[in-house]
Amino acid sequence: MAKWGEGDPRWIVEERPDATNVNNWHWTEKNAGPWSKERLKELLNNLKIAQNGIDCKITELEKLDGEASANNRKGKLIFFYEWDIKLKWEGRLSGGSEVTKGEVHIPNLSEENDVSEVDMTVTIKGSGEEAQRVKAFMHNIGKKQIRVQLEEYIRSLKEEFSKGLILPKKGESSVKPDNVSTITSGFNKKIVMDPVIAPKKEVGCKLDTKSIEISEKFQCRGKEFYDALTRIEMVTAFTQGHVKMEAEKGGKFALFGGNITGEFRELVPGKKISQYWRYKQWPDQHFSEVTISIDEKDDHTLVTVKQDLIPSAEVEQTRENWKRYYFESIKRAFGFGAFL
Known part of the structure; x- marks a missing residue:
């Protein structure tokens, strides 16, 4: 696997007309x-x-x-x-x-x-x-x-x-107007996260919970992945919908039409994000605890999500939703999934 800037032509400066952003791939x-x-x-x-x-x-x-x-x-x-x-x-x-x-x-x-x-x-x-x-x-x-x-x-x-934000592609001296698409931050398309049906919970009964741990490799810097989860315009881009977010300790967030809400517990730029995190359909006032560890390697960044206190009935659906609505969407939106 190539190291940073090697192998993948999108990372090779010589392939870029302005030496910064070949084929307008990067954010x-x-x-x-x-x-x-x-x-x-x-x-x-x-x-x-x-x-x-x-x-x-x-x-x-x-x-x-x-x-x-x-x-x-x-x-x-x-x-x-x-x-x-x-x-x-x-x-x-x-x-x-x-x-x-x-x-x-x-x-x-x-x-x-x-x-x-x-x-x-x-x-x-x-x-x-x-x-x-x-x-x-x-x-x-x-x-x-x-x-x-x-x-x-x-x-x-x-x-x-x-002007100047869209750059000529390799072999082109200028940007063709027909090649430029102007869209809003939501890409004019809403993502509707599959609802999770919370189990009925009798008053006084303890909610059965479990934990999950998921790891995924991304072709980006650690800081770039951190930004994708904390900068409102980047979160808006990969969730494809309106976002409310205060990326600071104690700050609140709401994503995917309010299906996901929570609060930031700890933020270490480029390294770690900890949150209180819940689905809208979960029992009232029940929050899980999410820790996102960001480990930048020589040629990729390894991201590990550990989530505790998930209602047992939603464990597998929660795991799949992390992969589908976070990991795959981030790779698709920012080109963080390209490996050779």
Whole structure:
């Protein structure tokens, strides 16, 4: 078996037009956060919304919290973005005597939701008749105009960060547009993990549990495998669905549509991940204990999963789900399974 960078052409620098990422096989990433903040400010600040004798304007982008990144895997662009936005606005009726001021809150602009589905709350200061009419205008017309600007942000994000992220393949001088596929972080496909039917447990009875231990080889660095389980954009890529995750001690996580939930107990970058971990269908409040050991060798990384306190009836299904939904999915998503 070849050592790192030997044998497999995807690891040979000479095979790469730019000496970094032959055939776009490996996971590459660009931080789109700073660019996104500037772009959202351009699109939303001072946005004028006028119709039917009512004039409104966004006066301030008061809050813009979140992150965005663009990732390339096998020539596919995967965009991850999540923003919590709060806008200040003001408006008045034509010929009206008062200026109405208020806020628009957009708590969940993300690739998980279509712009038309993004929550948007309009509030005002004051309660007079004129203020209520202006608020109704912002609720009906203003929100539509803001959604148009958000759609433009997403379009320009994908356009801007497609540049240079997809690299020419061997023998090509440039990237052919037809060879580039732009998709969301969920790959537009949800993984539905097979449900595990928990045994009925009588009150006062002790739950019978067992342990499993599984080992698997991956063609990657230890740090790369660790990142695949702790970086939200990479977890999103291999689970192909929305992910909630706080990769820190005591941080919570929810994967596969909430079928898998838990809490991080210990994190040693590139070496070890310990979790409290449960299936949604298990008896209430019952968690197993998972320890993922990551051992980087000369030519591969050996990963060992030890899981204790699994309900006995689910042992084999749990073992198969680790192989299918974690190991195989990670290899498929990031190319970590290629050996010669």
